[in-house]
Amino acid sequence: MKKRTLALALALGCVFMSPTLSYGEENAEVVSEIEEDSSTDEGNNNSWGKVAVVDDFGDATGQSVISTVVSGTFSNTATTGSDLLVTAYINFDEFDYCYDLSFKLLEYKDTPATYFSSDSKELKIKVGSINTVYEYGLLGEEPNGNVYVSGSSGEDIVKYLYEGNDIRCVLNLGSSKYSFALEAGNIAELIDEGGYGAPLDEEGRKERKSEHEIEEAQESSRKKQEAELAQAEKVIKSKDDFIAAYVNHTDADNNYESGFYYFKAHADEFETLTEEELSSIFPCRFRYYTVNWAIGGTTGAGELYEYDADGNTKQLGSFGIDDSYRTREEINPNWPEIDGSWRIEDGKLIRTITSGNQEKRYIVKSLDRDGYYLLCFESATGEVNAVMMIVLYDENNMPLYEFTEN
Numbered sequence: 001m002k003k004r005t006l007a008l009a010l011a012l013g014c015v016f017m018s019p020t021l022s023y024g025e026e027n028a029e030v031v032s033e034i035e036e037d038s039s040t041d042e043g044n045n046n047s048w049g050k051v052a053v054v055d056d057f058g059d060a061t062g063q064s065v066i067s068t069v070v071s072g073t074f075s076n077t078a079t080t081g082s083d084l085l086v087t088a089y090i091n092f093d094e095f096d097y098c099y100d101l102s103f104k105l106l107e108y109k110d111t112p113a114t115y116f117s118s119d120s121k122e123l124k125i126k127v128g129s130i131n132t133v134y135e136y137g138l139l140g141e142e143p144n145g146n147v148y149v150s151g152s153s154g155e156d157i158v159k160y161l162y163e164g165n166d167i168r169c170v171l172n173l174g175s176s177k178y179s180f181a182l183e184a185g186n187i188a189e190l191i192d193e194g195g196y197g198a199p200l201d202e203e204g205r206k207e208r209k210s211e212h213e214i215e216e217a218q219e220s221s222r223k224k225q226e227a228e229l230a231q232a233e234k235v236i237k238s239k240d241d242f243i244a245a246y247v248n249h250t251d252a253d254n255n256y257e258s259g260f261y262y263f264k265a266h267a268d269e270f271e272t273l274t275e276e277e278l279s280s281i282f283p284c285r286f287r288y289y290t291v292n293w294a295i296g297g298t299t300g301a302g303e304l305y306e307y308d309a310d311g312n313t314k315q316l317g318s319f320g321i322d323d324s325y326r327t328r329e330e331i332n333p334n335w336p337e338i339d340g341s342w343r344i345e346d347g348k349l350i351r352t353i354t355s356g357n358q359e360k361r362y363i364v365k366s367l368d369r370d371g372y373y374l375l376c377f378e379s380a381t382g383e384v385n386a387v388m389m390i391v392l393y394d395e396n397n398m399p400l401y402e403f404t405e406n
Contacts (some may be wrong), residue, residue: 048090048187066090066190072169072180074107085109086180089146090158090187092196097209099155099199102148103171105178112144119174123149125157128165138171147173152205159199162188228261236262239270239368243403246289246389260386263374267384270365270374275347278364281373282344283307286390287319287399288375302388304397305339313340313351316397325397349375362387371401 053063072084085106093100105113115121121138136157140147149157160167164184171178191198200208236242242262263270273281285306304316304325314337317327328335340353349362363384365374371392376384392400 048185070180074178076176083109097212098152098205099158101154101157102146104146114144115173117142122172124170126168127160155199162199229265263386273364278344283309285393288388288390290388307342311341312338313342315339
């Protein structure tokens with residue numbers, strides 16, 4: 001496959017490359033498959049196309065790069081103004097999240113340029129009719145692999161082309177000088193088809209990468225939650241298991257943390273109490289187990305409260321992580337006994353906290369076991385999340401109904 005095949009590959013317009021294509025040793029070999037196929041093309045400076053990437057076996061990888069082949073001249077200590085064929089590649093690097101620009105240099109149109117790690121490598125360009133010279137450092141795969149513009153400078157050059165500017169190039173490798181030009185041609189159309197957006201300036205690149213990192217973090221969080229739910233499903237298979245995961249917090253062998261994720265996936269299976277059912281439970285005395293969002297479960301620590309018939313919320317005491325209990329007076333005798341008020345309204349439990357006058361509305365879910373309930377918040381999107389589990393206590397500060405695992 002020589003000149004005719006390259007033209008066909010450009011005409012087919014393969015899908016724009018999605019995975020990262022770096023210019024390391026392995027991928028340099030992959031790209032060379034394309035370059036060898038295009039080595040006899042005479043160069044068409046204003047024609048850009050999408051060229052499929054193949055592996056060492058000649059099989060398509062499903063990736064592609066934007067490419068063009070142009071003619072030029074080169075000079076060194078052995079020759080002056082000899083024929084040069086340059087293949088330019090543009091690829092969107094998903095690691096650095098910017099456009100890369102690289103070159104394959106064929107001296108006499110068929111011999112890869114040779115250079116060494118000790119050689120200086122630089123690219124000078126003039127954009128359009130402007131006489132200003134821009135200089136860029138180059139990296140490469142010695143002794144005769146592609147050379148490419150280092151850092152994000154490649155996107156600066158791609159941006160000039162995208163905006164319709166032709167570029168004159170002088171590329172220096174050691175004592176060799178390579179002169180050629182890149183025309184903007186149809187490059188903007190191909191980049192737009194790629195789906196990564198227009199090339200940006202430095203500030204735009206930072207913003208684009210920041211948005212990408214946020215998306216990656218969100219995706220990572222989603223996968224983490226899926227993994228945690230999968231773990232929860234192994235441990236918790238029923239509401240009894242769910243309650244145990246919250247109550248038996250002192251059992252080192254119990255994976256209580258997974259209870260939170262189990263509820264998020266099974267919220268609809270927990271029946272919401274009616275206003276009549278709420279009224280039959282409250283007023284009451286209860287201990288609550290707070291959900292720790294960081295670990296997705298409860299540490300076991302919590303407070304003992306009483307909702308009296310007068311609508312007062314009284315804090316009676318507090319539990320430690322080790323299940324030890326201290327009364328409010330033992331903790332701080334100056335704490336007020338009344339810690340807010342409560343009421344039932346529109347089928348929800350509403351509590352007003354004294355400090356800050358904050359009002360919180362809870363949907364109360366049944367756990368199908370006497371004395372055990374979930375207090376849940378409902379987000380603006382309708383998502384219901386458990387924030388605490390309450391267990392009813394008697395006047396002797398003992399659970400009304402002991403939980404026993406089946």
